[in-house]
Amino acid sequence: MIRWRWIFFAISMLVLVLAWPASQRLHLDRSLVRMFSPNDPIRRNFEVLQEQFGVSDLVVFAYRDPDLWKTDGSGIERLMAIRQKVEAIPGVAIAMDLSKIDQMLEQLEKPLSLFGSLGKPSGHPLLDPKSELSKKFKSIFEGQTHSRDSDLVAIACLLAPSDQPGTSNSKTLAELRALGNSLPQAFGVSVALQVGQPVMVEEGFEAIELDGKRLGIFSAISLSLLILIGFRSVRWAIITIAVVQWSLIVTRGLLVWLAWELTMVSSMLSSIVTVIGVATTMHWMLGYRYTMESNLTPEQALRQSMRDLWRPIVWACITDAIGFASLMFAKVGPVQDYGCMMAIASLVVMVGIFVLVPTMALVPLAPTFIAKPLGLSFELFPIPGDEQLRRLLRSLLAVSLRWPGSIVCAALILAGLAIWGSLRLQVETDFIKNFKPDTPLVVAYQAVEKELGGAGVWDVVLPAPQVLTQRYLDEVLGLEQRLVAIEIPGDPPLRLSKVTSFADADAAATSSPILRALPIEARLAGMRQVMGEFVDTLITKQKGDERNLRIMLRSREQSESVQKERLIAEVRHAVEETMRTESWRSALKRGATATVSGYYVLLSELVSSVVADQWRCFAVATLGIWIAMAIALRSPWFAMLSILPNALPSFCILGWMGWMGMRVNLGAAMIAAVSMGLSVDSSLHYLIRFQRERARGKTFFDALESAQSEIGMAMLLSTLALVVGFGALATSDFLPTVVFGTTAAISMLGGLLGNLFILPSLLAVGVAGRTESRM
Numbered sequence: 115m116i117r118w119r120w121i122f123f124a125i126s127m128l129v130l131v132l133a134w135p136a137s138q139r140l141h142l143d144r145s146l147v148r149m150f151s152p153n154d155p156i157r158r159n160f161e162v163l164q165e166q167f168g169v170s171d172l173v174v175f176a177y178r179d180p181d182l183w184k185t186d187g188s189g190i191e192r193l194m195a196i197r198q199k200v201e202a203i204p205g206v207a208i209a210m211d212l213s214k215i216d217q218m219l220e221q222l223e224k225p226l227s228l229f230g231s232l233g234k235p236s237g238h239p240l241l242d243p244k245s246e247l248s249k250k251f252k253s254i255f256e257g258q259t260h261s262r263d264s265d266l267v268a269i270a271c272l273l274a275p276s277d278q279p280g281t282s283n284s285k286t287l288a289e290l291r292a293l294g295n296s297l298p299q300a301f302g303v304s305v306a307l308q309v310g311q312p313v314m315v316e317e318g319f320e321a322i323e324l325d326g327k328r329l330g331i332f333s334a335i336s337l338s339l340l341i342l343i344g345f346r347s348v349r350w351a352i353i354t355i356a357v358v359q360w361s362l363i364v365t366r367g368l369l370v371w372l373a374w375e376l377t378m379v380s381s382m383l384s385s386i387v388t389v390i391g392v393a394t395t396m397h398w399m400l401g402y403r404y405t406m407e408s409n410l411t412p413e414q415a416l417r418q419s420m421r422d423l424w425r426p427i428v429w430a431c432i433t434d435a436i437g438f439a440s441l442m443f444a445k446v447g448p449v450q451d452y453g454c455m456m457a458i459a460s461l462v463v464m465v466g467i468f469v470l471v472p473t474m475a476l477v478p479l480a481p482t483f484i485a486k487p488l489g490l491s492f493e494l495f496p497i498p499g500d501e502q503l504r505r506l507l508r509s510l511l512a513v514s515l516r517w518p519g520s521i522v523c524a525a526l527i528l529a530g531l532a533i534w535g536s537l538r539l540q541v542e543t544d545f546i547k548n549f550k551p552d553t554p555l556v557v558a559y560q561a562v563e564k565e566l567g568g569a570g571v572w573d574v575v576l577p578a579p580q581v582l583t584q585r586y587l588d589e590v591l592g593l594e595q596r597l598v599a600i601e602i603p604g605d606p607p608l609r610l611s612k613v614t615s616f617a618d619a620d621a622a623a624t625s626s627p628i629l630r631a632l633p634i635e636a637r638l639a640g641m642r643q644v645m646g647e648f649v650d651t652l653i654t655k656q657k658g659d660e661r662n663l664r665i666m667l668r669s670r671e672q673s674e675s676v677q678k679e680r681l682i683a684e685v686r687h688a689v690e691e692t693m694r695t696e697s698w699r700s701a702l703k704r705g706a707t708a709t710v711s712g713y714y715v716l717l718s719e720l721v722s723s724v725v726a727d728q729w730r731c732f733a734v735a736t737l738g739i740w741i742a743m744a745i746a747l748r749s750p751w752f753a754m755l756s757i758l759p760n761a762l763p764s765f766c767i768l769g770w771m772g773w774m775g776m777r778v779n780l781g782a783a784m785i786a787a788v789s790m791g792l793s794v795d796s797s798l799h800y801l802i803r804f805q806r807e808r809a810r811g812k813t814f815f816d817a818l819e820s821a822q823s824e825i826g827m828a829m830l831l832s833t834l835a836l837v838v839g840f841g842a843l844a845t846s847d848f849l850p851t852v853v854f855g856t857t858a859a860i861s862m863l864g865g866l867l868g869n870l871f872i873l874p875s876l877l878a879v880g881v882a883g884r885t886e887s888r889m
Contacts, residue, residue, distance in 0.1 A: 119472035126469040133367025140366045151447045159711040171273040171312035178304040180265045187238045205286030208272040208647045216240040250622035257567035257612045307558035311713035321848035358391040361466040365459040389839030393832040400828040429746035430795035431464035437791015440735035444727035507826040518878035532769030541675045542777035567611030568670040572712025578663040582634045590617040608677040612668035616652040756797035759872040763864025785857045793865030796829040833866040
């Protein structure tokens with residue numbers, strides 16, 4: 115590698131040039147449904163809902179108007195004007211509000227004008243206090259278009275599917291936001307609130323995308339400054355940046371060539387590649403500096419350090435890749451993709467180090483006008499406080515070897531308590547809690563949750579006969595009553611705040627004797643004349659043998675995860691039992707099925723699936739890392755000893771969260787497998803150095819002291835680099851990113867302590883008493 119370094123460097127530059135254009139085309143996939151596998155029933159049910167009813171994304175556009183119900187109709191007319199502006203925004207497929215209901219009532223009441231004695235109401239039918247029809251329709255849409263107890267009025271906006279030409283949820287939501295901000299000046303009402311799963315998911319993705327760019331840059335700069343200040347070497351700071359940026363560009367290019375996209379889970383690619391690249395480069399940098407102390411030339415020192423470190427560097431990158439690749443055993447598609455992406459990135463970092471470092475470490479460079487005034491050099495200087503840190507490491511080793519049995523027992527007891535606590539973990543399915551409490555999104559959600567009965571939107575899709583009958587609609591109303599009666603215990607209890615379908619609208623229409631005399635399909639046609647597209651989201655048109663009816667459900671988004679899961683299960687159970695009754699079987703064709711779907715179900719199932727997968731992924735990671743360590747160390751026993759100090763920190767974090775009753779979100783769900791792969795790198799370097807010193811004839815204690823003082827120093831600094839890199843994620847506005855960065859940083863610190871304190875005790879208990887031949 116060193117002899118032919120310029121050839122390898124030239125090849126790396128050629129790869130960089132080829133990968134650069136492709137790397138700029140890597141985008142973030144903002145689809146929530148694609149977070150699930152294509153074969154997942156949850157995804158298939160949601161796609162059927164979208165396909166049959168044209169339902170893609172529902173956004174509640176709400177504002178406050180104390181004059182909404184003014185008898186002169188000014189509030190309704192103002193609402194109509196605002197709704198028309200909403201409808202004019204590209205990407206808004208349907209906008210439903212009270213003014214449309216008012217128009218529909220006018221259309222339905224037209225037959226009444228044929229009877230002079232009944233007459234036709236003047237003005238807006240919705241404001242007629244004597245109209246039973248008006249009262250019933252206001253009751254049906256209460257909580258969807260207006261609040262009963264406050265001045266909050268809402269426009270329900272159905273967005274066009276974002277995969278249609280010329281449409282983009284992000285652009286549509288931005289225009290809705292701009293319109294909402296203009297309402298006080300244009301219409302004299304409050305600034306509009308935007309609520310809905312599309313808004314929540316879009317803002318989450320925007321925060322993630324911003325984090326990916328910002329934190330990647332921040333991590334690279336902060337970690338390079340760490341090297342620059344700690345070692346005062348411009349050369350190695352440049353090498354570190356070069357390794358990281360080359361690895362990022364090549365990885366992104368590979369992902370584009372493989373037709374992959376970033377997702378909510380994999381958006382932290384830049385930051386994690388940065389910390390892996392910096393930590394691995396730092397091990398070689400320290401090994402090179404220690405070798406230079408033997409008065410060797412730079413090339414000789416580089417050769418010697420490469421002989422000593424190529425094996426731990428290669429196997430460290432492989433164990434990183436195994437830790438990430440274990441996520442491929444998850445059931446959630448993007449988690450699988452993330453694991454595969456990061457496994458590829460870990461191996462690309464390994465290649466980048468070996469093709470870039472030999473050339474850049476030896477290329478002649480002269481000090482610049484920038485480096486000299488700052489006391490910097492292109493070569494390495496001793497670390498400030500180097501001797502004091504070494505003494506501290508040796509003191510830690512002495513304590514570890516004084517009571518090895520007690521330390522190992524304490525670690526095992528702690529692991530048992532941590533595992534016990536981790537079994538008590540609960541899932542956080544309230545997606546709104548992924549945002550900080552003072553953000554406008556959270557404030558808007560709290561208003562809708564309190565005044566409109568909940569922001570959780572989901573649906574039941576029922577098969578319907580080709581010609582609607584009163585018996586069928588009565589059965590639907592009976593099912594709705596059963597769904598409304600479901601109550602899940604809790605503080606407060608959770609129930610469906612709104613259950614609405616075409617059956618309710620038709621029942622309200624039949625309050626008029628004239629409309630009651632019309633056939634159901636005629637009443638449906640009358641509604642379609644005014645609210646055609648909206649009615650199509652309630653019941654599909656007659657098409658072949660298939661027709662479906664949709665029951666819209668509304669519930670609180672901000673509720674306990676266990677309550678949500680039980681509510682979804684109870685709704686499914688009620689629907690399945692209803693479908694098994696004789697009246698449904700006789701009215702519908704054989705094989706007709708009903709489904710429960712919607713964003714409420716998707717979000718609940720998504721986090722639950724990720725958390726449920728973490729133990730499977732951790733078990734796979736542990737087994738894979740143990741096999742890799744056994745091959746690298748040529749000893750299954752040494753590999754076994756390395757597992758406990760690296761698994762313990764993750765167990766302690768998850769166990770503490772379990773004992774404290776904290777809820778696990780997407781950020782904490784992957785920490786066990788990922789941190790295990792990263793933390794075990796230090797054990798690998800430590801044990802290989804210990805084995806090498808033993809092979810040179812040193813005693814057990816002397817070999818440990820050599821590994822502790824030299825590799826321990828590299829472990830200390832590389833862990834510091836990892837902590838700084840992961841700690842940068844704590845500045846994010848998206849809480850899962852904060853949780854992942856924070857828990858990963860704490861795990862790295864715990865892994866450092868485990869490898870410097872618990873690992874020597876394990877070696878003393880498990881190795882010191884064995885024969886020389888077995889060591």
